[in-house]
Amino acid sequence: MAYFSKHYHDPGTEPGTLVAKSETREPPSFHLIDYTEDHLEEVRLVNAADCRDYVIRETRTWIQVNGQVDPETLRNLGELFDLHDLALEDVLNTGQRPKLELYDDRLFLIAAMPFYSGEDLEIVQISLFIGKNYLLCLCPLDEDPFEPVRQRMRLPNNRRFLSRDIDYLLYALLDLVIDSGFPVLEQFGYQLEDLETDLLEHPSQRTLAQIHGLKRELLVLRRVLWPQRELLTSLMRAEDPLIHANTQVYFRDCHDHSVQIIELLESFREMTTSMLDIYLSSISQRTNETMRVLTIIATVFIPLTFVVGVYGMNFENPVSPWAMPELRWYFGYPMVWGIMIAITTGLIWFFKRRGWL
Structure with a gap:
Protein backbone atom coordinates (compact mmCIF):
# COMPACT_ATOMS: atom_id res chain seq x y z
CA MET A 1 0.00 0.00 0.00
CA ALA A 2 1.34 3.43 -0.93
CA TYR A 3 2.14 5.98 1.76
CA PHE A 4 0.48 8.74 -0.27
CA SER A 5 -2.56 7.70 -2.30
CA LYS A 6 -4.46 10.96 -2.78
CA HIS A 7 -5.14 12.19 -6.29
CA TYR A 8 -4.84 15.94 -6.71
CA HIS A 9 -4.82 18.66 -9.33
CA ASP A 10 -1.74 20.53 -10.35
CA PRO A 11 -0.97 23.45 -8.02
CA GLY A 12 -2.80 26.59 -9.14
CA THR A 13 -5.72 24.75 -10.74
CA GLU A 14 -9.07 26.52 -10.41
CA PRO A 15 -11.23 25.12 -7.55
CA GLY A 16 -13.91 22.73 -8.70
CA THR A 17 -12.02 21.61 -11.81
CA LEU A 18 -12.92 18.09 -12.86
CA VAL A 19 -10.09 16.38 -14.68
CA ALA A 20 -9.63 12.62 -14.92
CA LYS A 21 -6.25 11.41 -13.68
CA SER A 22 -6.35 8.23 -15.73
CA GLU A 23 -8.39 6.67 -18.48
CA THR A 24 -11.63 5.14 -17.30
CA ARG A 25 -11.62 1.45 -18.13
CA GLU A 26 -15.40 0.92 -18.24
CA PRO A 27 -18.35 3.25 -17.75
CA PRO A 28 -19.77 3.23 -14.21
CA SER A 29 -22.86 1.21 -13.39
CA PHE A 30 -26.04 2.79 -11.95
CA HIS A 31 -28.20 0.81 -9.56
CA LEU A 32 -31.32 2.61 -8.36
CA ILE A 33 -33.82 1.69 -5.66
CA ASP A 34 -36.96 3.78 -5.34
CA TYR A 35 -39.06 2.94 -2.30
CA THR A 36 -41.86 3.93 0.03
CA GLU A 37 -43.33 2.17 3.02
CA ASP A 38 -45.42 -0.12 0.79
CA HIS A 39 -43.45 -0.23 -2.44
CA LEU A 40 -39.92 -0.96 -3.66
CA GLU A 41 -38.73 -0.60 -7.23
CA GLU A 42 -35.25 -1.67 -8.28
CA VAL A 43 -33.79 -0.81 -11.69
CA ARG A 44 -30.48 -0.74 -13.53
CA LEU A 45 -29.74 2.53 -15.33
CA VAL A 46 -27.39 3.45 -18.14
CA ASN A 47 -26.47 7.04 -17.27
CA ALA A 48 -27.16 9.90 -14.86
CA ALA A 49 -30.03 11.33 -16.95
CA ASP A 50 -32.09 8.20 -16.35
CA CYS A 51 -32.31 9.11 -12.64
CA ARG A 52 -34.27 12.30 -13.28
CA ASP A 53 -37.74 10.76 -13.42
CA TYR A 54 -37.25 9.05 -10.06
CA VAL A 55 -35.75 12.02 -8.21
CA ILE A 56 -38.75 14.27 -8.87
CA ARG A 57 -41.12 11.77 -7.24
CA GLU A 58 -42.35 12.01 -3.67
CA THR A 59 -40.55 8.78 -2.85
CA ARG A 60 -37.16 7.95 -1.39
CA THR A 61 -34.44 7.11 -3.90
CA TRP A 62 -31.06 5.46 -3.50
CA ILE A 63 -28.75 5.83 -6.49
CA GLN A 64 -25.67 3.62 -6.27
CA VAL A 65 -22.87 4.39 -8.73
CA ASN A 66 -20.09 1.80 -8.91
CA GLY A 67 -16.84 2.07 -10.84
CA GLN A 68 -14.54 4.89 -11.87
CA VAL A 69 -16.65 7.96 -12.60
CA ASP A 70 -15.48 10.14 -15.49
CA PRO A 71 -15.72 13.95 -15.26
CA GLU A 72 -18.62 14.13 -17.74
CA THR A 73 -20.78 11.72 -15.72
CA LEU A 74 -19.89 13.61 -12.54
CA ARG A 75 -20.92 16.92 -14.11
CA ASN A 76 -24.25 15.42 -15.16
CA LEU A 77 -24.87 14.17 -11.62
CA GLY A 78 -23.92 17.60 -10.29
CA GLU A 79 -26.44 19.33 -12.55
CA LEU A 80 -29.17 16.82 -11.76
CA PHE A 81 -28.79 17.04 -7.97
CA ASP A 82 -27.44 20.62 -7.83
CA LEU A 83 -24.18 19.53 -6.18
CA HIS A 84 -21.37 21.89 -5.31
CA ASP A 85 -18.30 21.93 -7.58
CA LEU A 86 -15.91 21.52 -4.64
CA ALA A 87 -17.77 18.41 -3.50
CA LEU A 88 -17.60 16.93 -7.01
CA GLU A 89 -13.88 17.66 -7.08
CA ASP A 90 -13.44 15.74 -3.82
CA VAL A 91 -15.26 12.78 -5.36
CA LEU A 92 -12.95 12.72 -8.37
CA ASN A 93 -9.76 13.28 -6.39
CA THR A 94 -9.94 10.17 -4.23
CA GLY A 95 -8.00 9.65 -1.01
CA GLN A 96 -9.77 12.46 0.81
CA ARG A 97 -9.98 12.64 4.59
CA PRO A 98 -13.33 11.34 5.95
CA LYS A 99 -15.51 14.35 6.63
CA LEU A 100 -19.01 15.84 6.76
CA GLU A 101 -19.91 19.05 4.93
CA LEU A 102 -23.18 20.96 4.69
CA TYR A 103 -24.27 22.54 1.39
CA ASP A 104 -27.59 24.38 1.70
CA ASP A 105 -30.29 21.69 1.93
CA ARG A 106 -28.01 18.68 1.40
CA LEU A 107 -25.14 16.89 3.10
CA PHE A 108 -21.90 15.61 1.64
CA LEU A 109 -19.99 12.83 3.36
CA ILE A 110 -16.75 11.04 2.62
CA ALA A 111 -16.05 7.73 4.36
CA ALA A 112 -13.14 5.30 4.11
CA MET A 113 -13.81 1.56 3.75
CA PRO A 114 -10.83 -0.77 4.33
CA PHE A 115 -10.70 -4.28 2.91
CA TYR A 116 -8.20 -6.91 1.84
CA SER A 117 -7.70 -7.47 -1.87
CA GLY A 118 -5.84 -10.77 -1.83
CA GLU A 119 -2.97 -10.11 0.57
CA ASP A 120 -2.91 -6.33 0.05
CA LEU A 121 -4.72 -3.84 2.25
CA GLU A 122 -6.88 -1.44 0.25
CA ILE A 123 -8.80 1.63 1.42
CA VAL A 124 -11.56 2.87 -0.86
CA GLN A 125 -13.27 6.25 -0.64
CA ILE A 126 -17.07 6.21 -0.40
CA SER A 127 -18.73 9.51 -1.33
CA LEU A 128 -22.33 10.19 -0.30
CA PHE A 129 -24.72 13.04 -1.11
CA ILE A 130 -27.92 13.21 0.95
CA GLY A 131 -30.94 15.30 0.06
CA LYS A 132 -34.47 15.43 1.37
CA ASN A 133 -35.63 12.33 -0.49
CA TYR A 134 -32.53 10.90 -2.15
CA LEU A 135 -29.14 9.41 -1.37
CA LEU A 136 -26.42 9.32 -4.01
CA CYS A 137 -23.53 6.97 -3.23
CA LEU A 138 -20.41 6.78 -5.39
CA CYS A 139 -17.99 3.88 -4.94
CA PRO A 140 -14.95 3.40 -7.24
CA LEU A 141 -15.14 -0.39 -6.92
CA ASP A 142 -16.63 -2.32 -9.82
CA GLU A 143 -18.24 -4.78 -7.42
CA ASP A 144 -20.98 -3.32 -5.24
CA PRO A 145 -20.06 -3.65 -1.52
CA PHE A 146 -23.55 -2.59 -0.38
CA GLU A 147 -25.47 -5.63 -1.61
CA PRO A 148 -26.17 -6.79 2.01
CA VAL A 149 -28.09 -3.54 2.62
CA ARG A 150 -30.01 -4.07 -0.57
CA GLN A 151 -30.91 -7.60 0.50
CA ARG A 152 -32.32 -6.25 3.76
CA MET A 153 -34.51 -3.86 1.82
CA ARG A 154 -35.83 -6.68 -0.37
CA LEU A 155 -37.08 -8.69 2.59
CA PRO A 156 -40.90 -9.02 2.57
CA ASN A 157 -42.77 -6.81 5.03
CA ASN A 158 -39.61 -4.93 5.93
CA ARG A 159 -41.51 -1.85 7.03
CA ARG A 160 -38.94 -0.97 9.67
CA PHE A 161 -36.46 -0.06 6.94
CA LEU A 162 -38.76 1.18 4.18
CA SER A 163 -40.89 3.36 6.43
CA ARG A 164 -37.96 5.42 7.67
CA ASP A 165 -36.55 8.56 6.09
CA ILE A 166 -33.44 8.72 3.94
CA ASP A 167 -31.17 9.31 6.95
CA TYR A 168 -31.79 5.72 8.07
CA LEU A 169 -30.48 4.50 4.71
CA LEU A 170 -27.42 6.68 5.32
CA TYR A 171 -26.96 4.94 8.67
CA ALA A 172 -27.23 1.49 7.05
CA LEU A 173 -24.52 2.32 4.49
CA LEU A 174 -22.21 3.91 7.05
CA ASP A 175 -22.73 0.97 9.40
CA LEU A 176 -21.50 -1.40 6.68
CA VAL A 177 -18.52 0.87 5.94
CA ILE A 178 -17.54 1.09 9.61
CA ASP A 179 -18.01 -2.61 10.33
CA SER A 180 -15.82 -3.54 7.36
CA GLY A 181 -12.91 -2.58 9.63
CA PHE A 182 -13.51 -5.58 11.93
CA PRO A 183 -12.60 -8.30 9.35
CA VAL A 184 -9.51 -6.28 8.45
CA LEU A 185 -8.41 -6.08 12.09
CA GLU A 186 -9.17 -9.79 12.49
CA GLN A 187 -6.73 -10.44 9.64
CA PHE A 188 -4.18 -8.23 11.39
CA GLY A 189 -4.67 -10.32 14.53
CA TYR A 190 -3.88 -13.54 12.66
CA GLN A 191 -0.74 -11.98 11.19
CA LEU A 192 0.39 -10.80 14.60
CA GLU A 193 -0.06 -14.31 16.05
CA ASP A 194 2.06 -15.83 13.26
CA LEU A 195 4.72 -13.15 13.66
CA GLU A 196 4.83 -13.69 17.41
CA THR A 197 5.46 -17.41 16.88
CA ASP A 198 8.23 -16.73 14.35
CA LEU A 199 9.70 -14.12 16.65
CA LEU A 200 10.03 -16.53 19.56
CA GLU A 201 11.18 -19.57 17.60
CA HIS A 202 13.38 -18.36 14.74
CA PRO A 203 13.54 -14.59 14.19
CA SER A 204 15.04 -13.52 10.88
CA GLN A 205 15.32 -10.57 8.52
CA ARG A 206 12.04 -11.72 6.92
CA THR A 207 10.34 -11.46 10.32
CA LEU A 208 11.67 -7.93 10.74
CA ALA A 209 10.42 -6.94 7.29
CA GLN A 210 6.96 -8.32 8.08
CA ILE A 211 6.82 -6.41 11.37
CA HIS A 212 7.75 -3.15 9.61
CA GLY A 213 5.18 -3.82 6.85
CA LEU A 214 2.46 -4.51 9.40
CA LYS A 215 3.33 -1.42 11.39
CA ARG A 216 3.19 0.69 8.25
CA GLU A 217 -0.26 -0.64 7.27
CA LEU A 218 -1.59 0.01 10.77
CA LEU A 219 -0.29 3.57 10.60
CA VAL A 220 -2.01 4.19 7.25
CA LEU A 221 -5.21 2.61 8.55
CA ARG A 222 -5.15 4.80 11.64
CA ARG A 223 -4.66 7.89 9.50
CA VAL A 224 -7.93 7.29 7.63
CA LEU A 225 -10.06 5.75 10.40
CA TRP A 226 -9.34 8.30 13.12
CA PRO A 227 -11.16 11.19 11.35
CA GLN A 228 -14.02 8.79 10.58
CA ARG A 229 -14.82 8.78 14.27
CA GLU A 230 -15.07 12.58 14.14
CA LEU A 231 -17.45 12.24 11.18
CA LEU A 232 -19.78 10.05 13.22
CA THR A 233 -19.54 12.41 16.19
CA SER A 234 -20.73 15.21 13.91
CA LEU A 235 -23.68 13.12 12.70
CA MET A 236 -24.62 12.26 16.28
CA ARG A 237 -24.78 15.93 17.20
CA ALA A 238 -25.96 17.34 13.89
CA GLU A 239 -28.71 19.91 14.09
CA ASP A 240 -29.87 19.48 10.53
CA PRO A 241 -33.41 18.74 9.24
CA LEU A 242 -32.01 15.83 7.19
CA ILE A 243 -30.84 14.01 10.36
CA HIS A 244 -33.72 13.12 12.66
CA ALA A 245 -33.41 12.61 16.39
CA ASN A 246 -34.60 9.00 16.26
CA THR A 247 -31.83 8.16 13.76
CA GLN A 248 -29.06 9.75 15.81
CA VAL A 249 -29.35 6.78 18.18
CA TYR A 250 -28.21 4.52 15.33
CA PHE A 251 -25.33 6.85 14.48
CA ARG A 252 -24.33 6.56 18.13
CA ASP A 253 -24.07 2.79 17.64
CA CYS A 254 -21.85 3.36 14.59
CA HIS A 255 -19.72 5.67 16.70
CA ASP A 256 -19.31 2.94 19.33
CA HIS A 257 -18.13 0.52 16.64
CA SER A 258 -15.70 3.12 15.35
CA VAL A 259 -14.28 3.62 18.84
CA GLN A 260 -13.84 -0.15 19.22
CA ILE A 261 -11.97 -0.31 15.93
CA ILE A 262 -9.69 2.56 16.93
CA GLU A 263 -8.95 0.92 20.29
CA LEU A 264 -8.11 -2.40 18.60
CA LEU A 265 -5.99 -0.53 16.10
CA GLU A 266 -4.03 1.22 18.85
CA SER A 267 -3.56 -2.10 20.67
CA PHE A 268 -2.17 -3.71 17.52
CA ARG A 269 0.17 -0.77 16.97
CA GLU A 270 1.52 -1.14 20.49
CA MET A 271 1.94 -4.87 19.90
CA THR A 272 3.98 -4.29 16.73
CA THR A 273 6.20 -1.82 18.60
CA SER A 274 6.69 -4.38 21.40
CA MET A 275 7.42 -7.09 18.84
CA LEU A 276 10.06 -4.88 17.27
CA ASP A 277 11.71 -4.46 20.68
CA ILE A 278 11.48 -8.22 21.27
CA TYR A 279 13.10 -8.86 17.88
CA LEU A 280 16.01 -6.57 18.69
CA SER A 281 16.39 -8.14 22.14
CA SER A 282 16.24 -11.64 20.64
CA ILE A 283 18.88 -10.84 18.04
CA SER A 284 21.06 -9.29 20.75
CA GLN A 285 20.57 -12.39 22.92
CA ARG A 286 21.53 -14.68 20.05
CA THR A 287 24.63 -12.58 19.41
CA ASN A 288 25.56 -12.80 23.08
CA GLU A 289 25.09 -16.58 23.04
CA THR A 290 27.30 -16.88 19.97
CA MET A 291 29.97 -14.64 21.48
CA ARG A 292 29.89 -16.64 24.72
CA VAL A 293 30.49 -19.92 22.88
CA LEU A 294 33.28 -18.40 20.83
CA THR A 295 34.85 -16.89 23.96
CA ILE A 296 34.78 -20.26 25.75
CA ILE A 297 36.38 -21.96 22.75
CA ALA A 298 39.06 -19.27 22.56
CA THR A 299 39.67 -19.50 26.33
CA VAL A 300 40.12 -23.28 26.08
CA PHE A 301 42.61 -23.01 23.22
CA ILE A 302 44.70 -20.17 24.66
CA PRO A 303 46.60 -22.38 27.22
CA LEU A 304 46.82 -25.20 24.68
CA THR A 305 48.37 -22.83 22.18
CA PHE A 306 50.81 -21.69 24.86
CA VAL A 307 51.88 -25.26 25.65
CA VAL A 308 52.27 -26.17 21.98
CA GLY A 309 54.18 -22.95 21.36
CA VAL A 310 56.61 -23.60 24.18
CA TYR A 311 57.42 -27.12 23.08
Missing part, protein backbone atom coordinates in the same frame (compact mmCIF):
# COMPACT_ATOMS: atom_id res chain seq x y z
CA GLY A 312 57.48 -26.12 19.47
CA MET A 313 60.66 -24.06 20.01
CA ASN A 314 62.81 -27.27 19.87
CA PHE A 315 65.73 -25.94 21.96
CA GLU A 316 67.67 -29.18 22.33
CA ASN A 317 71.31 -28.93 23.54
CA PRO A 318 72.77 -31.80 25.57
CA VAL A 319 75.49 -29.55 27.04
CA SER A 320 73.47 -26.53 28.08
CA PRO A 321 71.78 -26.67 31.52
CA TRP A 322 69.00 -24.42 30.09
CA ALA A 323 67.98 -26.83 27.31
CA MET A 324 64.57 -28.48 27.31
CA PRO A 325 65.09 -31.93 28.86
CA GLU A 326 61.50 -32.96 27.99
CA LEU A 327 62.47 -33.17 24.34
CA ARG A 328 64.68 -36.16 25.07
CA TRP A 329 62.27 -37.93 27.42
CA TYR A 330 60.93 -41.26 26.25
CA PHE A 331 57.33 -40.34 27.24
CA GLY A 332 57.64 -36.54 26.57
CA TYR A 333 55.12 -36.43 23.73
CA PRO A 334 52.36 -38.35 25.62
CA MET A 335 53.08 -36.20 28.67
CA VAL A 336 52.39 -32.97 26.72
CA TRP A 337 49.15 -34.44 25.40
CA GLY A 338 48.16 -35.42 28.90
CA ILE A 339 48.85 -31.87 30.15
CA MET A 340 46.70 -30.36 27.37
CA ILE A 341 43.85 -32.79 27.99
CA ALA A 342 44.00 -32.05 31.71
CA ILE A 343 43.91 -28.29 31.06
CA THR A 344 40.92 -28.65 28.70
CA THR A 345 39.03 -30.87 31.15
CA GLY A 346 39.74 -28.49 34.03
CA LEU A 347 38.55 -25.44 32.08
CA ILE A 348 35.32 -27.14 30.97
CA TRP A 349 34.63 -28.26 34.56
CA PHE A 350 35.27 -24.70 35.78
CA PHE A 351 32.93 -23.18 33.16
CA LYS A 352 30.13 -25.61 34.01
CA ARG A 353 30.55 -24.96 37.72
CA ARG A 354 30.14 -21.23 37.11
CA GLY A 355 27.10 -21.79 34.87
CA TRP A 356 28.76 -20.51 31.70
CA LEU A 357 28.05 -23.71 29.78
